[in-house]
Amino acid sequence: MASALVGRLAAMVPVLLTVAATVFLLLRIGIGDPAASMAGDAASTAQLAAIRTQFGLDQPVAVQFATWLGHAARGDLGTSFYFRVPVADLIGERFGPTVSLAALTLAVAVALGVPLGVAAANRRGRWLDRTLMGFTVVGFSAPSFVVAYACVYIFAIRLGWLPVQGYAPLSAGLGTWLAHLVLPVLSLAPVYVAVIARMTRASVAETLGEDYVRTARAKGAAPVRVLLRHALPNAAAPVLTVIGVAIGLLMGGVVVIENVFNLPGLGRLVVDSVVAGDYPVVQGAILVSAVICLGANLAIDIVYGLIDPRIRT
């Protein structure tokens, strides 16, 4: 198990390098000269050149990449071109809203998706199964921003139960923190509930046809025990895979919801920085997101091993 873990960790290095190099190159290909934007219209050629030198933009791309990578390896992600504050500080500030949103959404998705999937599998082909799967189609298909605006209108504007926008850190109190996250989570969760429920249903339904399940039933095990003790653990691997993918999506792909609810998360930071041509922030934020995604997938791999001895090596 330990050697497998070391192998997994080592495999993360080339992935991170590829992500870092790709983002670095894409920025230099896709966005115009940030020195020109920073200098303003009145800048002379010499002043423009001075700014490029100041930020290292006059160096060959390979040198810029090597310099940035060297600093990043030591934990220094550089300084924002525009805000003149360390990129690590900016990312740190944006981390709380993103992690809070992702963790709560995932918790809701798992808490609802798995039982719904199990229930549907247990009643497959019957009305409960069809009804639940019908709901998952709706959940999967409804655009999250439409759900978001509907939630805002009903729960925040009409009923006034919850805030329209903004983020409150956990230090402001559990209730306040939760109040600001309920609507974003309600908007995001349906997709993940639907995916997890459908995957759980398919996986559990397949497992229920296995010999060991039949054996358990033949031995007189109660239906609930058959379902939860024998079928569900053996159906968990695909569900865990979906959860791993969901973590990746939630860490960087929820910029629409962050905008609708004015949550100052990582996704919004990346989009704002791309628009501003703030290279160090984009590079740093994408690298951190990549580390989180890889870390989440590593954790999923470890859990695979825990629930299935066959894949511990």
Place this chain on the structure above:
Amino acid sequence: MDPIWTNSRPTRNHGYMIYDTLFALDRDGKVAPQMVDRYDVSPDRLVYTFTLRDGLLWHDGQPVTAEDCVASIRRWAAKDSLGQKLMAITRAIDVVDAKSFRITLTKPTGVLLFGLAKPSSYPAFMMPKRVAETDPFKQITDYTGSGPFVFKTDEWQPGVKAVYVKFDKYKPRDEPPSGLAGGKKVNVDRVVWLSMPDPQAQVNALAAGEIDYLEMPLVDLLPLLRDDKNVRLTEYNPLGIMMAFRMNHTTKPFDDPKIRQAVWYALNQRDFMAAAVGDPKQYRICKSMYACGTAFETNVGMEGKLESTVDKSKALLKEAGYDGTPVVLIQFTGLGSNIGPVAKALLERGGFKVDMQVSDIATWVARQKSRAPSNAGGWSAFMTGPTGIDTINPLVVDMMDASCDKAQPGWPCDAELEKLRQAFMDATDLEAQKAAADAAQKRAVEISTHIPIGQFHVPIATRSTVEGVIEAPAPVFWNLVKH
């Protein structure tokens, strides 16, 4: 956060919170003293002596001195285009005593005080000497000002929120507030600016009472706000935005003045404004290069133009021997991007071939600076929208700068127009300035530096519990009262 390093509007607005200016424009656009108590002008109009008001303090408690102001003027003038012109005719800036300083010119001008008062694009904000001595092309990190609010650096979340508290030791002028001039009396303890990217979220937050003040609501959403009895709309900046169509004089097809002339007959303002703004209450047809509603507004040179008289456009193209070289129209994505297709359709109707190339805004900004031919990564035309206050005379309309390579992207090159702009700078009374402004516009239309495509304005939306929004070219927070 450095209003001399960048001329972005949010940073300019931040500047008005924490810094003060020597002079300011009042509600009618007239220059009025602000930090300055009194000033004298020598009979030959070459020497200006300024004396600061008593009791002016920096946020760290130190007194504002003439030395601070001299250093601030120098830093501002290194970045601002009018400042650079003024420095070109400045013999010396000398400190007279702790509260007085003197500017000596080599020739008279009517725009020195205006330059020190103008609110865009780089206002001459005063900073402590230690801060003002920062290279103007490097950002400051010390945000000590002498304005009516103090910036709370410890609460600043870049891109998320900025917090300001009332500067208790600020000494406002005695006059009532007028535009950016007059007494800056602060009636609230704390102002929090939130950055909210989604226009619907902004409106929702205001409607729900989570915010009190919305700087620039999306025009499409104004009906929602008008219907809300808890919301008040204030037209604070009637000069608004002056939209313009800018052509590249250095590459085909707009390197030919006759082909540029054809554009005046292909376009019309109503279609642009209908697409970009929609609500006729929020825009006006303005056939002037100077913002309509200001002293130099004129339609000289615009007669018969901007009416989409496509026959005339086609005839001019035929006369010019237009070979069908496509107009490479660069357009950014996002809000306001719907003017691109309007320009494309109107130009095509007028006989042009158009290749509209759409990109994100950062690429769009960077591409404007490209001197490459339009068919090799360069561009032929784009549309932009300077604020109305940046278009009130021929010196501040950047697009009228026709100094060839030193001009703004588009690089018009015309010695005659430069001479006329200089004449405006040299004019020392309103009548002479008006004549110079008319002549400059006439010439600018002839060589087609740019084409105005409409003027629009957006109100500030506040909760009805908020009163005292000042009519000014920038949103300011003094005089506001929250009940």
